[in-house]
Amino acid sequence: MRKFLGFILLLAGLNVAAADVPAPEQLVRNTSKEVLEVIKTEKLSPSDKRFRDLVEAKVLPIFDFNRLTALAVGKYWRQASPEQQAALAREFRTLLVRTYSTAVGANKVQEINVKAVKMADADTDTTVRTEVITASGQPFPIDYRLLKTGNGWKVYDVAVEGVSLVTNYRTSFNQTIQKDGIDGLIKALADRNAAQPAKTSAN
Template sequence: MRKFFAFMMLVAGLTATADVPAPEQLVRTTSKDVLEVIKKENLTPADKRFRELVEAKVLPSFDFNRLTSLAVGKYWKQATPEQQAALSREFRTLLVRTYSTAIGVNKLQGIEVKPVKMADTDTDVIVRTEVSAASGQPFPIDYRLGKTGSDWKVYDVTVEGVSLVTNYRTSFTQTIQKDGIDGLVKALADRNAAQSAKAPAK
């Protein structure tokens, strides 16, 4: 799971050009910018600047409501609007905190973004990449993006063939079947609180 979150920040911000599809440009441009900041400033998850970078660059590029609904699966429609909001909020916090911890383990070296072939009318696309890290051999990360209006948002990430959404759906289903939707909200909130308590104060 570390690899899922270690590279969430490689997609953020949209700077489209005439000859490069917007989803590809989203990944290609931002991955370069974010890597440069990390390396230049030698950032770690304990740095305030690191957290600010995540807030500014990562979060706007993810559709957390859609991501959460897919992870919760069939139970999403059974949840009240308040429960859905709570699930999205806690899952968002969980992913960001887990990512922030994992990024310190996987030292980023570079990312190769594969060319994307898509029609102008497409509203769903996969951007395939190959990531190199100091901790091992290069491995593939695929970003699935959906278009809403003029914006492209990431709603799933697949690392070495394993989907983030599918991975969490299994555990979420087990928790809901045992403790209900409120039980899942509480489980996520408790996990976030525990991680927050362990976080260094910087």
């Protein structure tokens, strides 16, 4: 949970205007600093409306949730109907954002060091490696897989200390599908999200 915080926190800073998309390294470096400053200055917590708005404005647009969900579901994705695919992506997106909201209160990210990225101008798929430093723990690495699309660079996988988010969820998702089918996975995700609603205030 601690490391998931760093993952989403950095992603919260990755949104930029499609008309002026910098290289992935610079994108991560500039915007992660901006979002960290907002969170520290305003002392945001998951119960703040401002925090919710920041997540919705910054986190959601940078994800390719369809691709991320398809990779997590694996071979069963093609067996799902368009309606099932949409439901899976929607529930998975909610799960990721709400997991962050649960974790953020107990963590304090102090700094995010972005390492140099080696890539050619024509590259459309790259990995941005970072080191997250917290107030109470040892630094830990987070690697981001990004794909260049018509709407800019999109995150489609994240590896925390070498463990892929996609691979990690694929194991549990496949187990659920094998037991209860695709609708069973959708229900399991929906039930989990309903059991842990995001907390917001009237601020």
